[in-house]
Amino acid sequence: MKVWGIITLLTDFGLKDAYVSAMKGVILSISSSVIFVDISHNVSRYNIRQGAFLLSVVSPYFPKGTIHLAVIDPGVGLSRRRIAIKGKRCLYVGPDNGLLLPAAKAEGIEKAVEIKDERFIHPSTSTTFEGRDIFAPVAGNLLKGLSIEDLGPEIHDLVEPLFIEPEVKEDRIVGLVIHIDWFGNLITNISKRLLETLRVIAGISFEVNLCGVSKVMRFCRAYGEVPDNSPLIIVGSSGFLEVSVNQGSAMALFKAVIGSKVEFIISTV
Amino acid sequence: MKVWGIITLLTDFGLKDAYVSAMKGVILSISSSVIFVDISHNVSRYNIRQGAFLLSVVSPYFPKGTIHLAVIDPGVGLSRRRIAIKGKRCLYVGPDNGLLLPAAKAEGIEKAVEIKDERFIHPSTSTTFEGRDIFAPVAGNLLKGLSIEDLGPEIHDLVEPLFIEPEVKEDRIVGLVIHIDWFGNLITNISKRLLETLRVIAGISFEVNLCGVSKVMRFCRAYGEVPDNSPLIIVGSSGFLEVSVNQGSAMALFKAVIGSKVEFIISTV
Amino acid sequence: MKVWGIITLLTDFGLKDAYVSAMKGVILSISSSVIFVDISHNVSRYNIRQGAFLLSVVSPYFPKGTIHLAVIDPGVGLSRRRIAIKGKRCLYVGPDNGLLLPAAKAEGIEKAVEIKDERFIHPSTSTTFEGRDIFAPVAGNLLKGLSIEDLGPEIHDLVEPLFIEPEVKEDRIVGLVIHIDWFGNLITNISKRLLETLRVIAGISFEVNLCGVSKVMRFCRAYGEVPDNSPLIIVGSSGFLEVSVNQGSAMALFKAVIGSKVEFIISTV
Numbered sequence: 001m002k003v004w005g006i007i008t009l010l011t012d013f014g015l016k017d018a019y020v021s022a023m024k025g026v027i028l029s030i031s032s033s034v035i036f037v038d039i040s041h042n043v044s045r046y047n048i049r050q051g052a053f054l055l056s057v058v059s060p061y062f063p064k065g066t067i068h069l070a071v072i073d074p075g076v077g078l079s080r081r082r083i084a085i086k087g088k089r090c091l092y093v094g095p096d097n098g099l100l101l102p103a104a105k106a107e108g109i110e111k112a113v114e115i116k117d118e119r120f121i122h123p124s125t126s127t128t129f130e131g132r133d134i135f136a137p138v139a140g141n142l143l144k145g146l147s148i149e150d151l152g153p154e155i156h157d158l159v160e161p162l163f164i165e166p167e168v169k170e171d172r173i174v175g176l177v178i179h180i181d182w183f184g185n186l187i188t189n190i191s192k193r194l195l196e197t198l199r200v201i202a203g204i205s206f207e208v209n210l211c212g213v214s215k216v217m218r219f220c221r222a223y224g225e226v227p228d229n230s231p232l233i234i235v236g237s238s239g240f241l242e243v244s245v246n247q248g249s250a251m252a253l254f255k256a257v258i259g260s261k262v263e264f265i266i267s268t269v
Numbered sequence: 270m271k272v273w274g275i276i277t278l279l280t281d282f283g284l285k286d287a288y289v290s291a292m293k294g295v296i297l298s299i300s301s302s303v304i305f306v307d308i309s310h311n312v313s314r315y316n317i318r319q320g321a322f323l324l325s326v327v328s329p330y331f332p333k334g335t336i337h338l339a340v341i342d343p344g345v346g347l348s349r350r351r352i353a354i355k356g357k358r359c360l361y362v363g364p365d366n367g368l369l370l371p372a373a374k375a376e377g378i379e380k381a382v383e384i385k386d387e388r389f390i391h392p393s394t395s396t397t398f399e400g401r402d403i404f405a406p407v408a409g410n411l412l413k414g415l416s417i418e419d420l421g422p423e424i425h426d427l428v429e430p431l432f433i434e435p436e437v438k439e440d441r442i443v444g445l446v447i448h449i450d451w452f453g454n455l456i457t458n459i460s461k462r463l464l465e466t467l468r469v470i471a472g473i474s475f476e477v478n479l480c481g482v483s484k485v486m487r488f489c490r491a492y493g494e495v496p497d498n499s500p501l502i503i504v505g506s507s508g509f510l511e512v513s514v515n516q517g518s519a520m521a522l523f524k525a526v527i528g529s530k531v532e533f534i535i536s537t538v
Numbered sequence: 539m540k541v542w543g544i545i546t547l548l549t550d551f552g553l554k555d556a557y558v559s560a561m562k563g564v565i566l567s568i569s570s571s572v573i574f575v576d577i578s579h580n581v582s583r584y585n586i587r588q589g590a591f592l593l594s595v596v597s598p599y600f601p602k603g604t605i606h607l608a609v610i611d612p613g614v615g616l617s618r619r620r621i622a623i624k625g626k627r628c629l630y631v632g633p634d635n636g637l638l639l640p641a642a643k644a645e646g647i648e649k650a651v652e653i654k655d656e657r658f659i660h661p662s663t664s665t666t667f668e669g670r671d672i673f674a675p676v677a678g679n680l681l682k683g684l685s686i687e688d689l690g691p692e693i694h695d696l697v698e699p700l701f702i703e704p705e706v707k708e709d710r711i712v713g714l715v716i717h718i719d720w721f722g723n724l725i726t727n728i729s730k731r732l733l734e735t736l737r738v739i740a741g742i743s744f745e746v747n748l749c750g751v752s753k754v755m756r757f758c759r760a761y762g763e764v765p766d767n768s769p770l771i772i773v774g775s776s777g778f779l780e781v782s783v784n785q786g787s788a789m790a791l792f793k794a795v796i797g798s799k800v801e802f803i804i805s806t807v
Contacts (some may be wrong), residue, residue, distance in 0.1 A: 014720030016580040016719065017578060017720055025600035025604075026599050028573065028601055029599065032544065035305075037293045040286060063298040076760065076761065077760025128774055182285050221396045223346065237288075304570065306563065309559070312554075330563035330670065450552075494615075
């Protein structure tokens with residue numbers, strides 16, 4: 001009986017070229033019982049942290065056994081390692097640059113290995129497109145039942161991504177914009193959990209300093225609690241505090257970029 | 270035996286974030302025998318009418334039993350209802366804001382229900398991403414065999430989208446641009462059926478007034494009937510009259526936007 | 539037993555409209571045991587050569603029996619023929635304008651036919667969207683087992699795409715930019731094979747003239763062999779020589795466009 005498996009793909013390859021489909025073709029040549037789900041191919045070029053954020057946010061929604069193939073890889077062809085991680089629920093394949101770690105850690109890592117087996121790494125391998133020539137074949141073979149132990153030696157020193165934690169000061173939380181979504185919502189590194197710890201709850205208003213602008217904003221549960229084109233703060237679907245504009249773009253309103261500093265004054269207004 | 274089903278997805282979520290894949294992950298966690306087809310995720314933000322147009326145009330091409338999951342939802346988290354519609358051919362799941370209705374009406378509605386069952390709606394449900402937390406689980410369960418009767422009470426007062434019908438005056442048809450496609454074709458609300466009623470037939474030329482410009486254009490059957498970069502009118506593949514430019518962009522030529530008024534002078538030139 | 543087949547899709551339809559999904563709906567109405575892989579729908583509008591390049595580069599990575607459905611079709615509705623090609627490995631369906639030929643030739647053509655059978659071509663067929671109304675039904679039926687002989691008469695005079703071969707002069711190779719990828723890499727028409735014939739090998743530096751700029755660049759094996767934001771030349775994953783910038787965009791640096799002339803001075807620096 002054929003067992004169908006799920007492979008997700010996350011890259012910064014864009015949707016203009018044939019790169020993503022080449023990876024899928026390679027996988028289908030190994031096993032044709034696969035359901036592909038594209039997470040995103042429009043991660044900002046070489047932005048490992050943004051990719052790591054997206055993968056960690058979405059991974060819990062996939063069923064056990066899903067294989068996550070992620071390639072944002074500025075070091076392709078150089079000495080960075082290629083890895084596979086077996087988590088408590090899913091498998092992860094990609095470069096050892098911090099991209100896979102937050103998602104894998106969140107579910108619990110059972111084992112991580114460096115991909116060294118000569119079935120996948122050999123001298124004639126392409127040095128510009130390991131997504132197609134190394135990572136896709138690994139994912140296809142994992143789907144077919146290969147265990148990650150067969151890929152190479154166990155490793156314990158995975159590269160950590162550089163995430164900056166928000167600072168909690170006397171009367172304020174100082175965070176950063178870590179992602180800006182399609183709607184222009186500014187997703188910060190301030191988690192729902194931190195807000196709960198600080199007993200910051202929805203329904204009241206806060207002063208927010210962002211890109212040189214200071215505004216009082218309501219901490220809402222739904223975007224539509226404020227009038228159209230008004231700013232608000234909300235715990236978004238990723239579990240992080242977001243600065244948003246109802247039916248508008250917070251990115252445009254504040255001229256914010258990834259990395260912009262955000263201050264939330266906890267003393268309510 | 271596993272039965273595979275088809276779920277289409279139509280949103281204004283864009284392709285940069287992981288939102289669409291989160292919905293797919295949720296569905297796959299319920300049933301992994303699914304073929305996903307993305308209709309579009311690049312509908313203009315919050316543009317319910319554009320989404321309704323695309324869904325109604327494409328739905329007839331999908332096989333019986335297809336589940337159409339559509340989320341363009343400026344009222345997310347507020348009091349607008351969540352609905353499922355059983356049509357004569359397909360099922361529709363999404364917000365009750367007019368998005369689903371034209372497609373469902375075109376095939377004939379057998380039953381519409383409000384989604385109220387506590388398996389899907391409970392106090393802890395996210396208020397920012399019901400696509401993932403309510404509509405995707407509903408679609409996944411419908412795929413597995415749940416009947417729409419189990420979702421909640423039947424309703425008869427579905428919200429209608431605001432579509433504007435073209436006006437037929439003595440010597441002219443006055444319509445609107447309702448969609449602009451990737452090629453810059455201006456798709457109007459003037460249907461093939463209306464043209465047939467008025468005995469307007471291809472092969473002759475018309476005066477067209479659009480965005481302050483008046484041009485005589487041939488009513489063609491194929492774009493290539495006029496020279497490159499020349500404007501023409503044609504019944505497009507959606508069954509509506511389009512203003513086009515052969516191998517060029519009518520949007521660029523006329524500086525038209527969605528909502529631009531178009532006048533076709535019926536008295537032939 | 540159900541046999542699943544693979545259909546790839548390559549178009550210039552973009553991802554904003556419902557056009558691609560309409561083709562998939564039509565195919566699913568014929569056979570629901572299909573795995574779709576989108577190669578790209580963002581080929582530059584009407585750019586047959588760019589589409590032909592992408593298809594020929596990616597086709598070898600798909601398994602035997604894959605059906606490649608490609609529609610870049612400025613002549614839609616006019617007299618250009620519709621064709622199907624049986625290659626040694628895969629099947630190709632699309633317009634007879636050079637789009638399919640490089641990929642099919644590379645694997646070896648067994649038979650090419652003109653699609654004429656009245657099941658697919660009849661007077662009431664749409665003249666604006668043959669992708670949905672002719673090519674998708676053909677692909678769906680080929681997937682179900684129809685042989686290409688049943689589509690129409692064999693033909694031997696397929697339209698060739700206009701590809702320009704690089705010129706080899708005494709001390710230089712003169713080529714063209716034939717594709718610019720998402721990263722801004724400039725992919726030329728100079729193949730790895732030609733470089734091998736000329737004994738041009740990686741590890742040394744060359745003078746490159748491009749868009750009025752002359753620069754000495756290292757012929758690398760990996761992008762990271764030069765510092766960030768430095769230009770280099772490399773045989774890319776498609777097997778052609780590329781002008782690249784490590785973690786930057788060669789397109790932006792040189793203001794190059796598709797068709798720009800590139801001179802590589804073979805006499806090493």
